[in-house]
Amino acid sequence: MKNETISLMLQHQSIRKFKSDPVPPEHLHTIMECAQKASTSSNMQAYSVINVTDPELRSQLAILAGNQIYVEQAPVFLVWCADLHRLQGSVSDQTVKPTAENFLVSSVDAALASQNAALAAESMGLGIVYIGGIRNQLEEVIQLLQLPELVYPVFGMCIGKPDQEPSPHPRMPVESILHENKYSTVHNEELLRQYNETISNYMDQRTQGQRKANWSQMMESKLSQPDRILGETLQKQGFGFR
């Protein structure tokens, strides 16, 4: 089955080079309305979005995110935050507890809303890229955006008219992801071999023969880098993992 929405999703590519055309405020408003219609746990709506319009702030965030120039240059840059602060401020008799559950619910609320926003933007002919690098130096970003207790930035998102057409990034076969009734590892080895070959060919083509790394090699290299350490800063912000 094909329709406009499905075709849109299947065409998704992260965009890291944008034209300078601004995104009209009414389009951003629609993008946000779509974001808000995503499912949210018990209607808690436990997330906030910081629209970073100040050029100086953008430039600082671009550096903190690991010198990602598109964070500075994209027409729109949003920081998606898990937000239990609003919830805490809306009740008088109860407190939001520092549990893994509440950390998860607010992070997932932000993620579901953001994915609607991404698709709404793409349906308008805009391109997007998620910026996990906003967690590189979590504490500095929290200070820059003046995030209060019980709020933390989950990821950023650049939005604007695409100025590039990257080739589609192949995903694993559905069989690698979808299991029936129980978690199965039966065909893992064969599926991984196939996917490694697919990615190796894709990289070969994309880099005109400069790089042929397969998926396992890319993941090995990724895992060899030091992980972002968020726990302490998250706890300072009032989140917990009980």
Added chain:
Amino acid sequence: MKNETISLMLQHQSIRKFKSDPVPPEHLHTIMECAQKASTSSNMQAYSVINVTDPELRSQLAILAGNQIYVEQAPVFLVWCADLHRLQGSVSDQTVKPTAENFLVSSVDAALASQNAALAAESMGLGIVYIGGIRNQLEEVIQLLQLPELVYPVFGMCIGKPDQEPSPHPRMPVESILHENKYSTVHNEELLRQYNETISNYMDQRTQGQRKANWSQMMESKLSQPDRILGETLQKQGFGFR
């Protein structure tokens, strides 16, 4: 700006009553392909989906999720899992570390993919509801679905032809969610007052005058319930929060 995708999102309602018509396997396949095209951190694709087709298993999960009968009755029930196990099995020289970052990345990967799946299903005329109740008794669900180390169920999702037309659930005004350059609480009180009124009217109408709780009251009642405690089970599964 309006288009098919935006209209679809704006119409979203959680569906908790389904017709018995099965979802054809090729439609589920398309739903999964759409899910996989969502952004994923560094192409890690750190999630798996368990399609629960066994009626006995369904009935057990429905009970564990807090006696949600639609978990048993929906034509399709998917359990969306954060999955670092596949990643760990695909590399030879590195280990996935028990950091909050890795817990977050895998949970967000599952969430982004699931939201694409939800919209793909809705674009086919199907309805969905997320099931957070799958975390009520996390350890039992992990055992039932035979989830290995580094895999945990983030939420469930029922999918099928809607057999109800619930009225739209109003969200907060965009101004409550969207901030510019820094987190702002300036208009919070007035926005909350408005939203409480909106929700109170909505509940009044929806329950034919039986219940007029506003949002703050609903959140207070929600927060007064004991939180799900996930931390210990998650750590047993190999996740961590450093």
